[in-house]
Amino acid sequence: MHTPRRTRRTLAAATGAAAALAxxxxxxxxxxxxxxxxSAEGKDVTITFWHGWSQDNETKAIDANIAAFQKLHPxxxxxxxxxxxxxxxxxxxxxxxxxxxxVVSSFTTDNVGKFCSAKVWADLTPFLKxxxxxxxxxxxxxxxxxxxxxxxxxxxxxxxxxxxxxxxKTAFAAAGITAxxxxxxxxxxxxxxxxxxxxxxxxxxxxxxxxxGYESTPSHFLGQYGAGYFGQDxxxxxxxxxxxxxxxxxxxxxxxxxxxxxKLEKYRTGxxxxxxxxxxxxxxQVAMAIDGEWRTASLAEDKxxxxxxxxxxxxxDDQAATYxxxxxxxxxxxxxxxxxxxxxxxxLVKYLTTDTDxxxxxxxxxxxxxxxxxxxxxxxxxxxxxxxxxxxxxxxPNSSTTPASVNGGAYQVSLQNLGYEYESGRLTDLKAGLTxxxxxxxxxxxxxx
Numbered sequence: 001m002h003t004p005r006r007t008r009r010t011l012a013a014a015t016g017a018a019a020a021l022a023x024x025x026x027x028x029x030x031x032x033x034x035x036x037x038x039s040a041e042g043k044d045v046t047i048t049f050w051h052g053w054s055q056d057n058e059t060k061a062i063d064a065n066i067a068a069f070q071k072l073h074p075x076x077x078x079x080x081x082x083x084x085x086x087x088x089x090x091x092x093x094x095x096x097x098x099x100x101x102x103v104v105s106s107f108t109t110d111n112v113g114k115f116c117s118a119k120v121w122a123d124l125t126p127f128l129k130x131x132x133x134x135x136x137x138x139x140x141x142x143x144x145x146x147x148x149x150x151x152x153x154x155x156x157x158x159x160x161x162x163x164x165x166x167x168x169k170t171a172f173a174a175a176g177i178t179a180x181x182x183x184x185x186x187x188x189x190x191x192x193x194x195x196x197x198x199x200x201x202x203x204x205x206x207x208x209x210x211x212x213g214y215e216s217t218p219s220h221f222l223g224q225y226g227a228g229y230f231g232q233d234x235x236x237x238x239x240x241x242x243x244x245x246x247x248x249x250x251x252x253x254x255x256x257x258x259x260x261x262x263k264l265e266k267y268r269t270g271x272x273x274x275x276x277x278x279x280x281x282x283x284x285q286v287a288m289a290i291d292g293e294w295r296t297a298s299l300a301e302d303k304x305x306x307x308x309x310x311x312x313x314x315x316x317d318d319q320a321a322t323y324x325x326x327x328x329x330x331x332x333x334x335x336x337x338x339x340x341x342x343x344x345x346x347x348l349v350k351y352l353t354t355d356t357d358x359x360x361x362x363x364x365x366x367x368x369x370x371x372x373x374x375x376x377x378x379x380x381x382x383x384x385x386x387x388x389x390x391x392x393x394x395x396x397p398n399s400s401t402t403p404a405s406v407n408g409g410a411y412q413v414s415l416q417n418l419g420y421e422y423e424s425g426r427l428t429d430l431k432a433g434l435t436x437x438x439x440x441x442x443x444x445x446x447x448x449x
Contacts, residue, residue, distance in 0.1 A: 039076055039344035046077040047344050050092075050101040053366075054083040061365030065358050069351045076344045086111055093120040093336050102339040103348055105158055109146040109329050110402065110409030116149035117406045121334035125153045127346045138354060140394050142328040142401045143371050149404040156353040157371035159363055160330030161292045162393040163220050165313045166299075168194075170306035171204065171287040180311035182323045184224075187288075187314040188254055194287040195258055201267050202259070207288045209254045210264050211419045214274045215290050218419045219402050219412055221247050223327030224315045229403055229411065234445075236438040238415065239431070246316065248430055252423055261423055277302040293390035297367040310389040312396075325398035326390075330371060369394045407448035411441040 039045040049066070053059055059082050066078050081101070086108050092100045104121070115121040128135060135144050135153065143157035167180050175194050181187040191206030209216055222229075225243040230236055238244045255261050271285065272278020275298075281289040282304045289295075290313050299308060312324045333352060335345045351358055359375040362368075364382040369390050375381065376391050383391060393399055405411055418437045421427035 037341040037343050039073075039341070039347065042075050044075050044077065045341055045344040046079060047102040047339075047341050047348065048079045048081065048100075049103040049105075049348065050081045050084040050089050051105040052082070052084055052086075052107050055366075058366050061362050064365075065352060065362055068358065069348060072351070073344075073347055076347060078348060090120065093338065096338045100336060100338060102336055102341050102345040103333065104336060105331055105333040106155075107331055108408075109332055110404070110412065112147060112155055112332060113149045113404035113406045114408050115334065116152040116154040116404070119337050121154040122337040122339070122342060123152050123154055124156060124335065124346070124349070127350070128153065131350065133350070133354060138372055138374075140328075140371070140373065140376075140399070141397060142399045143330060143394070146329060146401040146404065147332050149406075155332035155334035156349060158331045158333040158353055159359070159366070159368035160328055160371050160394060161294070162369050162390040162399070163215065163223065163290055163292050163313060163327045164389050164393055165311045166281055166289045166291050166295060167309060167311065168281070168284065168287040168306050169309050171284075180309070181314045182312075183317045183320050184250055184314050185317045188257060191254065191288065192257055201263070202285075204284065205264075205267060205286045206258065207254070208264065208268060208271075208280065208286050209251050209258065210261065210268060211251075211416060211423060212265070213268055214271075214279075215292070218247070218251075218415050220290055220313075220327045221251060223400050224313055224325065225319070226322065226325070226398065226400055230405075236411065236441040236445075238441070239434040239438040243316075245430060245434060248419065248422055248434075250316070251419070255423060261425065281308075293369050293387060294367055296384075296386045296390075308386075310386040312389065312393055322398040324392060324396045325400070326393035326396070328369075328394060328399050328401050330369070405445060407444055410444050410448075414441050414444070 037045050051062060053062055062080065062082070066080055070076065070078060086106050089101060089104050093104070139157050143160050147153065147155040147157050165180060171194055177190055177193065181190050194204065194206035196203040211217060222244065225247050227241055227243045227247070229238065255264055258264060271280040272283065279298070280286045281291070282299060282302050284304065284306060296310065312326055315323050315325065333349055335342055335349060339345055353359070354372060356372065356374045356378055357380070359370050359372055360378045360380045363370040363375065370376050370378070370381065373395070376395055402409070402412060414437050418427070418433050422430055422433060427433045
């Protein structure tokens with residue numbers, strides 16, 4: 001069973017990695033590598049590829065793609081090292097030398113701004129242009145967005161995650177609901193209708209809106225609003241963008257309609273582990289959930305005692321025309337800026353990210369969303385109706401992501417902390433809170449620069 005490695009780990013790591021970030025962003029003098037490694041002329045070259053996958057199905061899939069690549073490029077030999085965390089690869093890239101990797105992948109798209117601005121990953125634009133690859137025609141817009149930073153395409157997407165709505169069809173039928181909600185107005189009504197009280201708690205909750213409710217995060221909700229987080233000047237615009245205030249007000253209003261923050265939090269303490277058969281949607285404790293495509297594989301394996309289905313997550317009523325959108329993130333891959341074997345390294349990166357069979361095979365093996373338009377439309381893709389929901393979200397031009405920042409996902413941590421304060425009632429003046437948080441975000445970015 002594939003388990004996601006995204007937002008929760010990213011946000012938790014963002015604060016703990018502050019010291020490492022300061023070192024990384026200060027280290028802009030990374031030695032420049034080169035592409036004249038002789039591989040284009042057929043000379044034998046060995047490159048090192050570091051990645052973070054560790055589960056058997058994941059590493060087998062990677063190894064299969066590497067074997068296929070080496071068959072196409074018999075003179076390029078790839079040494080693969082798995083289960084590598086970002087902090088270890090960053091340290092190795094800063095240190096350079098023979099032990100540093102040539103190709104690196106990361107699960108943390110929030111770090112793209114760091115990788116690009118610190119120049120530890122090479123800009124891939126010259127390679128793309130040389131081989132006639134148009135990124136905008138190759139990769140979905142949201143995926144392309146989270147793999148670059150201010151014109152520096154220092155990484156490319158390598159499979160993705162898309163977020164949508166999971167709903168209990170059995171509970172829907174019992175409540176007389178005939179179709180998944182498309183707008184937040186419909187969603188709120190359904191969430192209330194699907195909620196059944198039991199004592200001072202719930203027998204069934206329609207939806208868990210609290211921010212500690214696993215994937216119910218501000219960034220995932222803001223993806224349905226199309227918030228941009230930053231203005232043209234690069235400064236935080238969360239205090240001036242009405243969509244941000246609207247999201248916070250909507251979430252708190254929904255929590256109030258479902259019993260209030262404290263009652264919901266008490267119920268949430270009875271939830272099992274998110275990545276297990278005790279997930280509250282799987283157990284029937286909640287009738288609707290926001291989650292990623294990987295959950296379809298988990299549910300198929302765990303076999304809950306009800307019929308379920310997927311749909312795009314609803315959108316604000318005044319943005320009904322954007323229904324079908326969703327938040328996206330994913331894995332990225334790039335070339336070490338200090339690598340002396342960039343020609344060979346590029347061949348591997350190009351194969352893993354743009355060869356349709358390679359992308360589809362990998363997506364089928366680890367149950368992630370393919371990261372090219374061609375792969376998303378491939379007949380070889382193993383996708384049932386529930387999984388295809390997420391393929392459509394990935395292709396939707398209104399889908400969005402959280403933008404890259406020089407200090408990684410720190411701005412998301414600030415925004416999520418604001419959410420905790422506001423939903424709990426500790427903060428009552430949302431406008432003042434957004435203004436203070438925007439200043440905090442800008443100050444942290446200025447310091448990182």
